[in-house]
Amino acid sequence: MKADTLPPLHASQPLHSQIREHLRAAILDGRYHEHDKLPSEQQLMTQFGVSRITVRHALAALQQEGLLFKVAGKGCFVSRPAAKPVQTLARLQGFAEAMSQRGHTACNRVLRLAPCPADTAIATALGVDAGSEVMEIRRLRYLDQQPVSLDISYFPLALGQRLAREDLAGRDIFLILENDYATPLGHADLTIHACVADTDTAGQLGCRSGDALLHVERVTRAADGQPLVLDYLYYRADRFSYQLRINRS
Amino acid sequence: MKADTLPPLHASQPLHSQIREHLRAAILDGRYHEHDKLPSEQQLMTQFGVSRITVRHALAALQQEGLLFKVAGKGCFVSRPAAKPVQTLARLQGFAEAMSQRGHTACNRVLRLAPCPADTAIATALGVDAGSEVMEIRRLRYLDQQPVSLDISYFPLALGQRLAREDLAGRDIFLILENDYATPLGHADLTIHACVADTDTAGQLGCRSGDALLHVERVTRAADGQPLVLDYLYYRADRFSYQLRINRS
DNA sequence: AGTCATAACCTGTCATAACAGGTTGGCCGC
DNA sequence: GCGGCCAACCTGTTATGACAGGTTATGACT
Numbered sequence: 001m002k003a004d005t006l007p008p009l010h011a012s013q014p015l016h017s018q019i020r021e022h023l024r025a026a027i028l029d030g031r032y033h034e035h036d037k038l039p040s041e042q043q044l045m046t047q048f049g050v051s052r053i054t055v056r057h058a059l060a061a062l063q064q065e066g067l068l069f070k071v072a073g074k075g076c077f078v079s080r081p082a083a084k085p086v087q088t089l090a091r092l093q094g095f096a097e098a099m100s101q102r103g104h105t106a107c108n109r110v111l112r113l114a115p116c117p118a119d120t121a122i123a124t125a126l127g128v129d130a131g132s133e134v135m136e137i138r139r140l141r142y143l144d145q146q147p148v149s150l151d152i153s154y155f156p157l158a159l160g161q162r163l164a165r166e167d168l169a170g171r172d173i174f175l176i177l178e179n180d181y182a183t184p185l186g187h188a189d190l191t192i193h194a195c196v197a198d199t200d201t202a203g204q205l206g207c208r209s210g211d212a213l214l215h216v217e218r219v220t221r222a223a224d225g226q227p228l229v230l231d232y233l234y235y236r237a238d239r240f241s242y243q244l245r246i247n248r249s
Numbered sequence: 250m251k252a253d254t255l256p257p258l259h260a261s262q263p264l265h266s267q268i269r270e271h272l273r274a275a276i277l278d279g280r281y282h283e284h285d286k287l288p289s290e291q292q293l294m295t296q297f298g299v300s301r302i303t304v305r306h307a308l309a310a311l312q313q314e315g316l317l318f319k320v321a322g323k324g325c326f327v328s329r330p331a332a333k334p335v336q337t338l339a340r341l342q343g344f345a346e347a348m349s350q351r352g353h354t355a356c357n358r359v360l361r362l363a364p365c366p367a368d369t370a371i372a373t374a375l376g377v378d379a380g381s382e383v384m385e386i387r388r389l390r391y392l393d394q395q396p397v398s399l400d401i402s403y404f405p406l407a408l409g410q411r412l413a414r415e416d417l418a419g420r421d422i423f424l425i426l427e428n429d430y431a432t433p434l435g436h437a438d439l440t441i442h443a444c445v446a447d448t449d450t451a452g453q454l455g456c457r458s459g460d461a462l463l464h465v466e467r468v469t470r471a472a473d474g475q476p477l478v479l480d481y482l483y484y485r486a487d488r489f490s491y492q493l494r495i496n497r498s
Numbered sequence: 499a500g501t502c503a504t505a506a507c508c509t510g511t512c513a514t515a516a517c518a519g520g521t522t523g524g525c526c527g528c
Numbered sequence: 529g530c531g532g533c534c535a536a537c538c539t540g541t542t543a544t545g546a547c548a549g550g551t552t553a554t555g556a557c558t
Binding site for chain 3: 016050052054072
């Protein structure tokens, strides 16, 4: 009944996100199991000492994330969890960030870091003039010591030159932007394709040419809508997949 | 300034979803353009005669859908729209349903419709005993008269037998479930892979074996969590891609 | 003229309150 | 014993009110 110890509820973080993280931890730690019924909104209100709107805000976030689902008139239930080496698409996060949450170790190798002229697609995505210089960064990403993806990223020149001085091998660029540069991330637009590996890419990823790759085009923007980076990501399909939940209505 | 005529606000639908649809229509009709600033929450409150929480509810849904983004202290802005033949992952919807919204015509050809014994994966997903009979339906989906995807679906036997009597060629199964069977859909869990076409699949999709395919495993559940269908979807990568927006935090 | 402070505006966050409608289980009557 | 009705419970929806913190523009002061 009172499996949750009353949390300290640190200040400096919105209540709803504290409650969200607390519930997320409870579910991922196994304190609730698949299809267990969570406490009702009323119970959570008294347990955390907050209003219903705050509880619902936290629950809505977890529902969108796929961790739980609600049934009107019955209650709130824990979903079947997924613990495979997949990345959830419910929340914008870096590769290492996502993988370390799941107990994997991720690192990068920078293959290339140089300015280059922007083609039309890059220029459009980043909002710069075609032909102007942008920074290209090619990285090979490893999961548990094995190559998983090839990331080709294009940054606006000023941002790219600043990033060139950072530890790109060990840290997610997302975290550098957010913590070191105080640039709040907003959202990313993804298009998910499939393609087959050409000889070059296969050599870098350590697979055979002709193998299937998951190909993602991603434009990441700051909270104010400013484009930060255009990524072309090529994942080895045998080692990686995306996972997400979609809600009706 | 007053581009929106005051809407009738039909009863029988929640206010927030009426407002959401009204704004969605306004954006998709081009009454607002890319990066246009939407009316502030205060303005929308007075315009629609609702409270702020209702406006925010509507805006949050559209933000999650990727149609707009907000910047604290500035306002709410229209995103760059995408009108390519892609399916958005923001909302659970059928293939024909998604494509017709974008001006494409979709139809199916049923290749196979027969009961078969459930293997372990199917049994687990549908919550039935391994080896018990489930209904297998194989369909080829056409977009604008060209084959795009091969759908292999497994239904619980009773549901499958009922569906066997329906017009599966012309209608989305999602719509049959929702409208004819009054089964409210809840959510779907997707895993997105990539693979290469084998000879059989290539023949059916009209591509070459070795071509890249986008492969999706999808378990769709009713609002009460009951599994309805397990799909294995194989999309021709040259004719289809998924698109979605992810928000940070 | 330039700089700084302030007011106006906007979204983020949170509390309180109420009614509607679906679900479940218990009680009562047949 | 069985079936139907009702109360308790739960989520869905909506309103009102308030304060915090970021952004922008205006105006005052130097």
